[in-house]
Amino acid sequence: MQDQENQEVSQPIDGEGEANQVAGTPALNELEQQLSATEAKLAEMHDAFMRAKAEGENIRRRAQEDVSKAHKFAVESFAEAMLPVRDSLEMALKVEAPSIESLKEGVEMTLKQMTSAFEKNRLVEVMPAQGDKLDPMKHQAVAVVPADQEANTVVNVLQKGYMIADRLLRPAIVTAAQAK
Template sequence: MQEQESQQTEKVEAAETSAPEPLQENVAQPETDAKEVNQATPASAQPDASQIIAQLEAKVQELQDSFMRAKAEGENIRRRAQEDITKAHKFAIEGFAEAMVPVKDSLEMALKIDTPSIEALKEGVEMTLKQLSAAFDKNRLTDINPAPGEKLDPMKHQAISMVPAEQDANTVVTVLQKGYTIADRLLRPALVTVAQGK
């Protein structure tokens, strides 16, 4: 029994002596120095200062070109807009003038008649008035003709005088002259007399 134990002990000791020593792994890896990395990379891969300056100058030139193009385009738009405004002012009444030409033609034709009758003159005036009213409607020129008893509106009516009347104060009694608006803008107020009140 003792012999077996001693044999086993000898085997274990022999195994321990014969086993190679375990390899120790180098946990801490050597740090690479920045100088070594720079030396390892080829010089052609590293941009030098002159290349960087050249790239930046090219970018500045590109931005300047873009700015100049945008500025020129802005100037062209401003100039075209100014021309459109000038043309709009110059030809603003073109549509109204086209509508008024037939009215002038009718008046000239009426004057060419040597001895017109009263009926013919009246008929010509009525036709001319219809043409004129159509021209006004086409160009959004509407009349202001308040009815008697209507409240005085200082935005549309101009009171010439106050007269005694059997109606509420500050109401229209008579219209002396019609007023006009063009496209909802006052062109001329209606001239009216207003009641003084009861």
């Protein structure tokens, strides 16, 4: 009899088993829908990631090409500005019987063209005046000489220096005053 009672307890009551089966099916369908929605969103995110990665690579490649072109053609504007200087020098050499005055005038005009080309391309002279404080970032002292001025100041300029924009191209070669 006890076995019979156990069987009755373990046996579902009429209709209860069917209710559990029916109730489990919608939950399973809902989970499957959530899974497929999540998989679709994952695929969409992966696609967006791959597109962003490709776009990043394209930007990097274009930037490298731009830098390469900038290096390759950096002197283009300076070369264009220097062409009239070359033309003037070639014309001066073609003159059959130049006079000293015409040569001097031609050299002065050519120097003006060159100065204009330098200015257009931000090439600036470094020409310290006598008595200016020695600046090791712009001046190169090749000798220290006794002078009647403050120590470490420019006494004489032996050669001009040049800067491009804010970068030193060549320092001015100077002699500096010796400490007393």
